[in-house]
Amino acid sequence: MVNHRRTHRSRRPTGRRHAVARRASQPVLLHDGATPRVVFIGMPGAGKTRIGTEVAAKTGYGFIDTDDEIERREHMTVSQIFAEKGEPEFRRIENRVIEELLHSFGGVLSLGGGSPMHPDTRQALIDYVHDGGTIVYLRADPEEAMVRSQHGGNRPLLASNAREKWMSLYEQRDPVYSRIATVVVATRGKTPAKAAKAVMEGMNERIVHVTGSGIEPYDVRIGRNVITHLPEVLGEAPVRVALIHTSTVQRHSDKARTILRRAGYTVSDITIPDAEMGKTIEVANGIWKRLGDEGFTRSDAIVGLGGGACTDLAGFVAATWMRGIRYVNCPTSLLAMVDASTGGKTGINTEQGKNLVGSFYTPAGVLADLDALSTLPNDIFVEGLGEVAKSGFIRDPKILDILEANAERLRDFDCTDVPEDLMAVISELIERTVTVKAYHVSSDLKEKGLREFLNYGHTLAHAIEKLEHFRWRHGQAVAVGMVFAAELSHITGHIDSRLVDYHRSLLSSLGLRTSWNGGTFDEVVALMHRDKKARGNTLRFVILESIGHPIHLDGPDIEDVHEAFRRVSGTL
Ligand SMILES: NC(=O)c1ccc[n+]([C@@H]2O[C@H](COP(=O)([O-])OP(=O)(O)OC[C@H]3O[C@@H](n4cnc5c(N)ncnc54)[C@H](O)[C@@H]3O)[C@@H](O)[C@H]2O)c1
Numbered sequence: 001m002v003n004h005r006r007t008h009r010s011r012r013p014t015g016r017r018h019a020v021a022r023r024a025s026q027p028v029l030l031h032d033g034a035t036p037r038v039v040f041i042g043m044p045g046a047g048k049t050r051i052g053t054e055v056a057a058k059t060g061y062g063f064i065d066t067d068d069e070i071e072r073r074e075h076m077t078v079s080q081i082f083a084e085k086g087e088p089e090f091r092r093i094e095n096r097v098i099e100e101l102l103h104s105f106g107g108v109l110s111l112g113g114g115s116p117m118h119p120d121t122r123q124a125l126i127d128y129v130h131d132g133g134t135i136v137y138l139r140a141d142p143e144e145a146m147v148r149s150q151h152g153g154n155r156p157l158l159a160s161n162a163r164e165k166w167m168s169l170y171e172q173r174d175p176v177y178s179r180i181a182t183v184v185v186a187t188r189g190k191t192p193a194k195a196a197k198a199v200m201e202g203m204n205e206r207i208v209h210v211t212g213s214g215i216e217p218y219d220v221r222i223g224r225n226v227i228t229h230l231p232e233v234l235g236e237a238p239v240r241v242a243l244i245h246t247s248t249v250q251r252h253s254d255k256a257r258t259i260l261r262r263a264g265y266t267v268s269d270i271t272i273p274d275a276e277m278g279k280t281i282e283v284a285n286g287i288w289k290r291l292g293d294e295g296f297t298r299s300d301a302i303v304g305l306g307g308g309a310c311t312d313l314a315g316f317v318a319a320t321w322m323r324g325i326r327y328v329n330c331p332t333s334l335l336a337m338v339d340a341s342t343g344g345k346t347g348i349n350t351e352q353g354k355n356l357v358g359s360f361y362t363p364a365g366v367l368a369d370l371d372a373l374s375t376l377p378n379d380i381f382v383e384g385l386g387e388v389a390k391s392g393f394i395r396d397p398k399i400l401d402i403l404e405a406n407a408e409r410l411r412d413f414d415c416t417d418v419p420e421d422l423m424a425v426i427s428e429l430i431e432r433t434v435t436v437k438a439y440h441v442s443s444d445l446k447e448k449g450l451r452e453f454l455n456y457g458h459t460l461a462h463a464i465e466k467l468e469h470f471r472w473r474h475g476q477a478v479a480v481g482m483v484f485a486a487e488l489s490h491i492t493g494h495i496d497s498r499l500v501d502y503h504r505s506l507l508s509s510l511g512l513r514t515s516w517n518g519g520t521f522d523e524v525v526a527l528m529h530r531d532k533k534a535r536g537n538t539l540r541f542v543i544l545e546s547i548g549h550p551i552h553l554d555g556p557d558i559e560d561v562h563e564a565f566r567r568v569s570g571t572l
């Protein structure tokens, strides 16, 4: 089971949203179809207005405080409305204003403290989050907030200023705020500027919570600077941390090391050879030796920081040292973020082949820091899009929409210049792809059933990689493999040719390969028979019935397979 503890999707108009009637009195900031970039909730005096305006200024969005908006529309102060019309009527007016703004105002919205307690408003907020909205709960120290709120005027519920009344309000509201918020920021000891920074980091952060039978639940955190969560994920127990990385990501491992040292850990910095060269028993052995020499015990920890090869090796060392020590995975390539870091597989290569020796091992957490992408070469980024597209085809069509809408910018990814809106797109793609992977691996950690659907496109891809002596990047081979699987789905009568064409056009627009002519059908079939999915003499493929609906195809007519192969083995 996978659930989004916090879902942050790009703001997009949805068909479900009803059009909002405009009134002449609305300020110019309102735009039909827009949704707030962020909504603030919290007790009066928590700093919603101060911190909200700070965030608005920093991000360039407009700011509306619903109390101000109500006063403007009603030509009365909130206190007057309470006194003259009563609280229920105030809540009704407030509900109307909030619902309208949730459907029309694309900026920073600060809500009155009591508003989430109204069932209709609460439901509107839950719907807003469901559609990808961000709600920040500013959790202030209740005493401090009380003192501040007394200076603010216009707080009708506190007119009598009874401390007990305040505390009981806090106790009623705090659990409700916490439940509907997607980000909670504790304001104690923070200046408004610091709190605003924490809010902005939280706004950009997405978390996929991975749970399932046989899996210790863990979070995949995606966002800028999420590496700062390292101490929190490691916890207090470990004293020593082995930071395993490649020299290609030195800049990022330096940052991680500083964070760890500042948090009081003793850090062993371990640089391993790059890419597949690092995934060997010799490298693992060298690290085991170091851990032994430096007295690593079961209560110490390992952090793997790098591409999938590095995190596979680091995870393997963590799984085997003293039969398993705490491990935190910090992927730095797109592929490692969306694929290698989730799913619990760790391993090394041997003379017998790639990934044949390894272990299933669950990390304590995954920190996919988008800042790491600032050094990732274009071809490695683009290759990662292959697995992203695969997740779209097998489970989440929205991924395909996002890829299609941003294809050119993704294909031209330049790590030295990634605009904020493109980073938001990439972040959403990572979140969605990790969610798809987590869904398929959570029900069965070991290789069977649902998990096999993740191999869409992989049967031919593995053969291509072998025949190309692993000079082809995996994602490129998977792209060709998906076109092949789509052709096979069509030839066997499951999908129409338009979906096959869509595979070709989408993948090639992303800069991925859609054909291959580096080997014969006989060579490919021989390798396919050795594929993990083949059973006895029967070939087994994952094909599509439609987008989002993969099925198994067992023992297809070899002529159909040959025909599908012919259609992808054009000239390059
Ligand atoms: N465990 C799993 O479930 C799983 C799933 C998929 C793939 N994998 C494994 O992952 C590996 C492939 O992952 P990969 O594509 O990340 O390969 P990789 O680790 O070889 O990284 C590719 C290249 O990019 C470099 N790189 C990575 N991040 C960088 C960054 N931020 N800046 C600059 N350079 C960077 C690496 O140093 C390397 O040279 C394979 O070994 C594969 O077997 C494992």
Ligand SMILES: [Zn+2]
Pocket (backbone or CB within 6 Å): 339, 387, 458, 474, 478
């Ligand atoms: Zn793959």
